[in-house]
Amino acid sequence: MHISEGVLAAPVLLAGAALGLAGTAAGLKKLDYDRIPQVALLAAASFVASFIHVPIGPASVHLVLNGILGVMLGWVAFPAILISLFLQAIMFQFGGLTVLGVTTCNLALPAVLGYYAFGPGIRSSKPRVSAICSFSCGFVAVLLSSLAVAGCLVLTGDSFWAGAKMIVMAHIPVMFIEGFITLGCVRFLKKVKPEMLEVVYGRR
Amino acid sequence: MADGNIRPFREIICHPMGIMLVAVALVLTLASPGLAHKVFVYAWVEGDTVRVESYFGANKKVMNSPVEVFDPSGRKLLDGRTNDQGEFSFKIPGRTDLRIVVEAGMGHRAEYTLKEADLPAGPTESRGTDSTQVRQESATSSPDKMARLEPAPADTLPAAASTANLTADQVRTIVEKALDARLHPIIRTLAQMNKEQGPRLSNIIGGIGYIFGLMGLAMYFRSKRK
Numbered sequence: 001m002h003i004s005e006g007v008l009a010a011p012v013l014l015a016g017a018a019l020g021l022a023g024t025a026a027g028l029k030k031l032d033y034d035r036i037p038q039v040a041l042l043a044a045a046s047f048v049a050s051f052i053h054v055p056i057g058p059a060s061v062h063l064v065l066n067g068i069l070g071v072m073l074g075w076v077a078f079p080a081i082l083i084s085l086f087l088q089a090i091m092f093q094f095g096g097l098t099v100l101g102v103t104t105c106n107l108a109l110p111a112v113l114g115y116y117a118f119g120p121g122i123r124s125s126k127p128r129v130s131a132i133c134s135f136s137c138g139f140v141a142v143l144l145s146s147l148a149v150a151g152c153l154v155l156t157g158d159s160f161w162a163g164a165k166m167i168v169m170a171h172i173p174v175m176f177i178e179g180f181i182t183l184g185c186v187r188f189l190k191k192v193k194p195e196m197l198e199v200v201y202g203r204r
Numbered sequence: 205m206a207d208g209n210i211r212p213f214r215e216i217i218c219h220p221m222g223i224m225l226v227a228v229a230l231v232l233t234l235a236s237p238g239l240a241h242k243v244f245v246y247a248w249v250e251g252d253t254v255r256v257e258s259y260f261g262a263n264k265k266v267m268n269s270p271v272e273v274f275d276p277s278g279r280k281l282l283d284g285r286t287n288d289q290g291e292f293s294f295k296i297p298g299r300t301d302l303r304i305v306v307e308a309g310m311g312h313r314a315e316y317t318l319k320e321a322d323l324p325a326g327p328t329e330s331r332g333t334d335s336t337q338v339r340q341e342s343a344t345s346s347p348d349k350m351a352r353l354e355p356a357p358a359d360t361l362p363a364a365a366s367t368a369n370l371t372a373d374q375v376r377t378i379v380e381k382a383l384d385a386r387l388h389p390i391i392r393t394l395a396q397m398n399k400e401q402g403p404r405l406s407n408i409i410g411g412i413g414y415i416f417g418l419m420g421l422a423m424y425f426r427s428k429r430k
Contacts, residue, residue: 003311004243033426040419044412051408083418087411094242153311163309 001064001149002050002088002103005096009156016102016152023078023108031076032202039080039200042069046107047084050094054174061170066145067138067182070111071122074199077111078104102152110144115199122186123197130190131183138182139175146171243314245306248395249322251384255293255395258286258306258314265290266308274303299323324380 008016031039049063069077082104088094095103114137121133150164189196243266245258258266271292272283281297286306296302302318370378 002242004313006315007311007313033422036419036422036426040415044415047411047415048408083415087414091407091411092242149311160311163311166309167311 001062001107001145002085002095003099003149003152005098007156008099008102008152012152012155013098013102016099016105018101020078020082020101020104020108023075023105023112024082027073027075027078027080030074030201031079032200034202035200038196039073039076042073042077043080043084045069046081047087050084050088054177061174063174063181064107064142064145064178065181066107066111067114067141067178068185069108070114070141071119071134071137071182071186072196072199073111074115074119074201075112076200077115078108081108081111106145106148106152109148110141113144114141119199130186134186135179135183139179142171142175142178143168146175243306243308243312245304245314245316246395246398247302247304247316247318248391248398249296249318249324250388250391251380252296252324253293254296254302254304254318255291256286256304256306256316257395258290258292258308260308266306269309270307272305272307273297274305276301276303296323 046065046069049065052063054061054063066077066081069080073080082100085095085100085103085107086097089097089100117140118133118137121129122137124130124133146168150167153160153164153167186197243258243260245256245266247254247256249255256271258269258271260266265288266286267288267290269286270283271286273281273294275281275298281302282294284292284294286292299320301320302323303315304318305313305315307313
């Protein structure tokens with residue numbers, strides 16, 4: 001999911017930076033500061049996910065976990081993902097600082113969409129509805145993220161069409177894995193700590 | 205009473221740090237550090253050849269991907285593709301900084317600049333040649349091949365045994381060739397050692413530490429404001 005520095009065109013980078021900034025501001029505004037530990041926990045999970053390599057398929061892909069971040073953080077997924085990507089960029093040169101905004105949007109926007117589309121279903125008391133919604137949330141978040149990365153490449157130049165298709169194909173196994181991970185996490189949290197599934201927004 | 209036994213266990217499991225430990229355990233078992241998605245490219249000089257190696261991690265090479273070499277002004281000097289060992293090599297096209305760019309597909313790209321100072325000081329025969337002639341697909345520079353490139357081939361040496369006849373240039377090429385052959389394993393080892401490695405587990409755990417440090421910072425300022 002990390003696009004290397006020097007690949008994307010300047011307008012794409014600028015648009016990504018602006019959107020990322022707006023999303024982060026929205027997330028920080030909504031955040032209930034008493035629940036910062038939960039945000040940090042999920043930011044750490046997203047940071048670590050990039051090192052869990054999925055050895056299926058031809059390309060080098062890894063977990064993303066943005067579906068579960070979306071369910072548990074809503075808009076706060078933006079600052080959480082931004083921090084984890086920032087640390088990856090400065091510590092391991094994954095992606096890079098100029099691409100930070102674009103990658104944040106690529107991962108966090110699907111998370112927020114997943115929150116709105118599947119959040120109510122996930123918190124539903126019917127086990128079957130909740131299971132289907134949590135699987136879909138993990139699956140769709142990765143699908144949308146890979147489409148977004150592909151879109152960024154295509155916007156930069158037609159020569160990236162093959163690479164763009166490749167990205168979506170390579171992430172199909174990840175979509176299924178993340179669907180099951182989200183399903184497992186939601187089930188576990190519903191049993192032992194259901195309040196963690198409530199989004200970390202402050203009351204106002 | 206049974207409840208009393210279960211609750212502490214539950215609290216440990218549900219505690220953020222408990223989940224964190226599970227995550228770290230997951231990383232320890234699943235992640236092989238270095239098998240990430242960053243592309244590395246490394247280049248070194250062997251004789252009159254620049255050898256380029258490109259890889260995702262310790263075991264995953266960037267195969268059959270386009271390589272382009274530019275000079276500092278951005279002019280393309282030559283191009284080619286990596287072989288299935290992730291390697292590509294080309295004759296030094298001239299004494300200038302060489303910017304080597306590898307496109308590994310899917311938005312992955314890496315570059316490495318070989319400084320002019322790292323190139324051999326001797327006259328490079330290929331200087332000024334057309335870039336298309338220099339283009340060379342991942343050749344393996346075996347010693348006999350290198351010998352062919354030298355102006356004074358090895359088999360003429362016994363004939364010229366009367367050392368008085370040797371010009372300074374000939375002596376230089378002979379010495380350079382002998383040195384190249386001797387130093388080859390050392391250069392190779394140094395190149396391997398200089399290669400950038402992927403993330404190490406200690407770095408990953410350090411990153412998690414940073415995130416929780418930030419959390420502490422945020423909570424500290426929050427608590428002061430109250």
